[in-house]
Amino acid sequence: MAGPLAKLSRRIVALAAFLVPAADRERLKQEWEAELAHRFRQERTTLAAWSLLRRSLGAIPHALFILKEQWSREMISQDLRYAVRSLVNRPLFVTAAALTLAIGIGANAALFSVIDAVVLRPLPYPEPERLVSVFESQDDKGGRRDSPAPGNVLDWNRYSKTLEGVAAWWVQSTTLLGDGFDDTEEVPSALVTVHFFAALAVEPLLGRTFTPSEITGQAKVSVLSYELWQRRFGADPDIVGKDVRFKNASWQIIGVMPQSFRTPGTLRGEVQLFKPWDLESAYGERPNQARDWRFLRAAARIAPGFTLTEARAEMDTIAASIAEDHPKTNHGWGVELVPLKDALIGNTKLALTILLGAVGLVLLLACANVTSLLLVRASGRSREMAVRTALGASRMRLVRQLFLESFLLAGVGGALGLALARIGVEVLPRFAPAGIPRIEETVLDTRVIVFAVLASAAAGILAGLAPAFQGSATMLSETLKSAGGTVSTDRRRHRLRSLIVGAEIAAAVILLAGSGLFLRSFARVLAVDPGFDPDNLLVVRMRLDGEAYGGGGAHPYYTRFLEEIRALPGVVAAGGATGLPMDALDTDFDRPFWRAGEPRPEGGGAGVQIRMPTMGYFDAMRIPLLEGREVDIRDDRSRPRVLIVNETMARRTWPGESAVGKRLHIDYQDYEAIYDVVGVVGDTRSYGPKSAPKPSVYIPHGQNAYLPLNIVVRTTGDPLLVAPLIRQTALAIDPAQPVHSILTMEELMGGYTGQDRFAAFLMTLFAAMALLLATIGIYGVVAHSVSQRQRELGLRLALGARSTDITRLVLGSGFRIAAIGALVGLAGAVMASRYLETVLFGISPTDPLTLITAAAILMGTVLLACYLPARKAARLDPTLTLRYE
Amino acid sequence: MRRWGQAQIRVLESVIGGTGYGFDIMDTTGLPSGSVYPALSKLEKSGLVRSRWENASVARREKRPPRRYYEITPSGREALFSALADARDLARSLAKAVKEAG
Numbered sequence: 008m009a010g011p012l013a014k015l016s017r018r019i020v021a022l023a024a025f026l027v028p029a030a031d032r033e034r035l036k037q038e039w040e041a042e043l044a045h046r047f048r049q050e051r052t053t054l055a056a057w058s059l060l061r062r063s064l065g066a067i068p069h070a071l072f073i074l075k076e077q078w079s080r081e082m083i084s085q086d087l088r089y090a091v092r093s094l095v096n097r098p099l100f101v102t103a104a105a106l107t108l109a110i111g112i113g114a115n116a117a118l119f120s121v122i123d124a125v126v127l128r129p130l131p132y133p134e135p136e137r138l139v140s141v142f143e144s145q146d147d148k149g150g151r152r153d154s155p156a157p158g159n160v161l162d163w164n165r166y167s168k169t170l171e172g173v174a175a176w177w178v179q180s181t182t183l184l185g186d187g188f189d190d191t192e193e194v195p196s197a198l199v200t201v202h203f204f205a206a207l208a209v210e211p212l213l214g215r216t217f218t219p220s221e222i223t224g225q226a227k228v229s230v231l232s233y234e235l236w237q238r239r240f241g242a243d244p245d246i247v248g249k250d251v252r253f254k255n256a257s258w259q260i261i262g263v264m265p266q267s268f269r270t271p272g273t274l275r276g277e278v279q280l281f282k283p284w285d286l287e288s289a290y291g292e293r294p295n296q297a298r299d300w301r302f303l304r305a306a307a308r309i310a311p312g313f314t315l316t317e318a319r320a321e322m323d324t325i326a327a328s329i330a331e332d333h334p335k336t337n338h339g340w341g342v343e344l345v346p347l348k349d350a351l352i353g354n355t356k357l358a359l360t361i362l363l364g365a366v367g368l369v370l371l372l373a374c375a376n377v378t379s380l381l382l383v384r385a386s387g388r389s390r391e392m393a394v395r396t397a398l399g400a401s402r403m404r405l406v407r408q409l410f411l412e413s414f415l416l417a418g419v420g421g422a423l424g425l426a427l428a429r430i431g432v433e434v435l436p437r438f439a440p441a442g443i444p445r446i447e448e449t450v451l452d453t454r455v456i457v458f459a460v461l462a463s464a465a466a467g468i469l470a471g472l473a474p475a476f477q478g479s480a481t482m483l484s485e486t487l488k489s490a491g492g493t494v495s496t497d498r499r500r501h502r503l504r505s506l507i508v509g510a511e512i513a514a515a516v517i518l519l520a521g522s523g524l525f526l527r528s529f530a531r532v533l534a535v536d537p538g539f540d541p542d543n544l545l546v547v548r549m550r551l552d553g554e555a556y557g558g559g560g561a562h563p564y565y566t567r568f569l570e571e572i573r574a575l576p577g578v579v580a581a582g583g584a585t586g587l588p589m590d591a592l593d594t595d596f597d598r599p600f601w602r603a604g605e606p607r608p609e610g611g612g613a614g615v616q617i618r619m620p621t622m623g624y625f626d627a628m629r630i631p632l633l634e635g636r637e638v639d640i641r642d643d644r645s646r647p648r649v650l651i652v653n654e655t656m657a658r659r660t661w662p663g664e665s666a667v668g669k670r671l672h673i674d675y676q677d678y679e680a681i682y683d684v685v686g687v688v689g690d691t692r693s694y695g696p697k698s699a700p701k702p703s704v705y706i707p708h709g710q711n712a713y714l715p716l717n718i719v720v721r722t723t724g725d726p727l728l729v730a731p732l733i734r735q736t737a738l739a740i741d742p743a744q745p746v747h748s749i750l751t752m753e754e755l756m757g758g759y760t761g762q763d764r765f766a767a768f769l770m771t772l773f774a775a776m777a778l779l780l781a782t783i784g785i786y787g788v789v790a791h792s793v794s795q796r797q798r799e800l801g802l803r804l805a806l807g808a809r810s811t812d813i814t815r816l817v818l819g820s821g822f823r824i825a826a827i828g829a830l831v832g833l834a835g836a837v838m839a840s841r842y843l844e845t846v847l848f849g850i851s852p853t854d855p856l857t858l859i860t861a862a863a864i865l866m867g868t869v870l871l872a873c874y875l876p877a878r879k880a881a882r883l884d885p886t887l888t889l890r891y892e
Numbered sequence: 893m894r895r896w897g898q899a900q901i902r903v904l905e906s907v908i909g910g911t912g913y914g915f916d917i918m919d920t921t922g923l924p925s926g927s928v929y930p931a932l933s934k935l936e937k938s939g940l941v942r943s944r945w946e947n948a949s950v951a952r953r954e955k956r957p958p959r960r961y962y963e964i965t966p967s968g969r970e971a972l973f974s975a976l977a978d979a980r981d982l983a984r985s986l987a988k989a990v991k992e993a994g
Contacts, residue, residue, distance in 0.1 A: 034960075038914060041957030041958070044957070046915065061924075062918065062925040064925065065924065065925020065927075065928065065929055068927070069926075069929035069933065073933065076933070076937065
């Protein structure tokens with residue numbers, strides 16, 4: 008028994024000895040080891056042996072004590088000074104290493120700031136985790152979320168105990184009148200129900216919000232957004248009690264919301280004015296419309312003491328009983344509660360997380376390159392380390408010294424990185440598409456700085472780990488005798504560097520593959536035929552004031568406005584529709600339909616999308632007319648209702664037959680009215696390029712005029728050149744009715760393609776960084792190995808090797824590393840592919856062509872990088888290298 | 893006045909009678925090895941004990957490894973006495989306090 012225990016106790020003493028400086032090591036060993044061995048020999052009982060073993064543990068506190076003395080004596084500051092001095096002496100090395108880390112840390116910090124703003128930070132409401140978005144969903148629609156209908160919202164509020172109150176709102180547009188001509192403007196405003204401010208629980212900055220009696224009484228009072236108060240009312244501190252002037256009335260201002268307040272689902276400051284809205288009085292007398300006009304935005308706060316699951320269960324029960332009471336409108340409809348944050352962020356979170364993973368890999372690559380640099384440096388310093396060891400420095404001391412150096416590098420890199428991130432934080436949101444919620448809140452704040460500091464510390468440890476332990480491992484006598492580094496440690500270092508570079512290449516292949524996939528996915532998105540010609544198309548959004556143009560004024564106004572636009576120079580065609588394809592601004596709605604002579608389906612069945620085009624709309628959009636006729640000047644209220652259907656609608660409703668001449672019921676105007684189909688037009692992508700065309704019908708604007716209209720203007724040249732003329736035309740017709748906004752069709756489509764563009768852009772940027780870093784990495788390893796092997800290569804040349812053999816030899820060494828790295832990278836890309844599945848469009852995440860191209864690009868670049876040292880090796884002069892010692 | 897650790901006082905006490913080596917001191921004081929050696933190092937650093945390695949031939953003759961012997965220095969003796977005096981004072985005042993408290 009004593010034998011193994013004695014051995015164990017020797018181990019413990021050896022460990023203690025390892026901790027202390029070499030100068031003290033022998034004495035410590037002597038004091039402990041010999042005496043212990045002596046006593047172990049004397050002791051016969053196991054018990055005594057155990058107590059000896061326990062005593063040998065005392066060597067560790069002894070060693071730690073000696074170490075502590077040493078550290079406090081020599082002071083960290085001395086090491087620090089030494090580290091600073093040794094770095095300052097090598098400005099080129101420091102610049103290379105610090106810049107490499109700066110790029111990695113900067114890119115990470117910038118992207119983190121975006122993710123922090125969009126995903127991590129809580130929503131700007133108290134107890135945001137209790138807020139849910141409320142949707143209606145139809146079972147047979149595969150759970151597609153629909154907006155709730157007013158009558159259902161009223162019932163939910165009546166019966167629900169788990170929700171504190173379902174708030175509903177509707178974003179519209181209001182014309183504010185000024186004293187003069189210029190300050191008349193259209194602002195986005197929201198009609199809000201009694202629970203709106205209560206559910207969001209944000210206190211006003213000034214004044215108060217609506218009281219229940221103001222809501223039910225439809226009082227003429229309003230609450231301003233911070234932006235409107237600042238901009239239009241000059242931040243007047245006494246604004247409460249003053250009036251805001253609309254077309255035909257003056258409303259009293261009762262409050263101002265704080266700057267941080269936002270209406271869910273809108274950008275900050277987008278909704279500028281809030282008006283009270285009573286669903287009961289607005290829809291109480293229209294029971295049918297109240298239940299299946301599904302158009303509201305709704306949110307609620309889960310009551311204290313209830314969970315989301317309980318609320319969902321209760322709402323399911325309530326929805327079921329509503330469906331039972333009102334089968335015509337609610338059969339098959341349920342309620343869906345989605346945590347507000349999830350509803351707002353949606354798919355963005357996954358895409359951003361993938362990007363964060365990608366940029367994390369870039370930082371790892373940067374660390375790997377710095378490690379590689381440090382390892383090269385270590386082989387040049389092995390004499391220095393040996394001398395320091397001989398003079399009594401402990402291994403710990405050298406490790407500490409080397410770590411201090413890598414930490415210093417990481418510190419400088421982190422500081423530079425933050426400066427880069429500062430730029431990134433400004434630039435990234437500008438590149439970002441409009442679809443990313445909350446991105447305008449991106450700031451470089453303490454959280455980002457803390458992240459950057461942590462990233463730098465991690466980088467310092469990561470980059471310094473291998474060099475610190477490799478660099479401090481010295482073979483004393485060997486190193487001191489030989490001129491340069493020793494052969495065996497150098498070989499070990501070279502192997503380690505090759506391993507690191509191989510890993511870098513694997514990571515670079517993964518990123519290149521990711522970038523290739525995102526780019527091809529984006530190309531597929533762009534290649535989708537939208538069903539119309541988007542070039543040279545201007546979009547003019549109009550929202551006529553209801554007071555002035557309600558009751559039949561809208562159609563004459565738009566007819567005249569369009570005629571005047573068509574007469575403008577540079578305009579080829581113009582028309583308008585209530586909703587445009589590829590428009591992320593979702594103004595559409597679906598209504599139940601059925602063929603003439605058939606019964607109405609229960610619960611509405613699958614709906615059809617309805618849009619109201621004016622004359623000339625299909626022509627201006629270049630949506631092909633396949634059959635029958637277009638919207639006509641005769642299509643007004645005095646004539647029978649007509650419809651133009653799209654191809655999908657025609658095919659699905661009357662398969663194998665011509666749709667023209669058929670009749671269709673739509674539960675829309677005058678409940679269950681019947682329409683004659685007069686034409687069939689081509690499909691368009693209503694909900695962006697990623698979703699297939701859906702059945703749509705077009706009702707002529709003249710038969711069902713709408714106040715808001717999206718006018719499309721086809722121009723001969725740059726469409727934006729016409730924009731000022733159109734604004735003037737509108738004001739010339741009615742000075743109190745300005746244009747809401749003007750944008751190009753390209754910009755409008757960006758709402759759908761922007762996220763793909765952003766992801767592809769960032770992924771490619773990161774992949775390029777990775778490629779660059781990996782290339783530098785492999786170049787460094789191969790070049791260093793050539794300079795180390797000069798004698799050997801010279802000898803080969805002297806013995807008759809041709810320079811092509813040498814080139815091949817050097818290229819081969821780089822190629823081997825790269826090939827293995829690329830294979831591992833491909834395997835990694837395949838493994839990571841399942842995370843990409845949902846964010847890619849029209850391409851498999853394991854698309855072989857993309858993966859092989861990524862590997863090929865990398866191999867090509869690597870060979871180019873290796874060619875430089877290979878050529879240098881081939882041109883070595885054997886006589887010189889052999890003579891040199 | 894420097895603060896005294898229990899271990900240091902007892903280690904000093906154990907070497908006052910003459911000299912001792914590490915394991916010997918553990919045996920006489922019964923202190924764990926983890927406190928004896930740091931205490932010895934600390935005492936040596938502040939000059940209260942000094943150490944010397946014994947002659948190798950003596951060790952060979954006794955068939956054991958050479959030992960590092962520690963002995964008390966004059967200032968160590970002084971420090972120990974004053975520490976013990978402090979301890980006595982403390983004990984006396986404590987006793988008095990206990991008596992007064994009843």
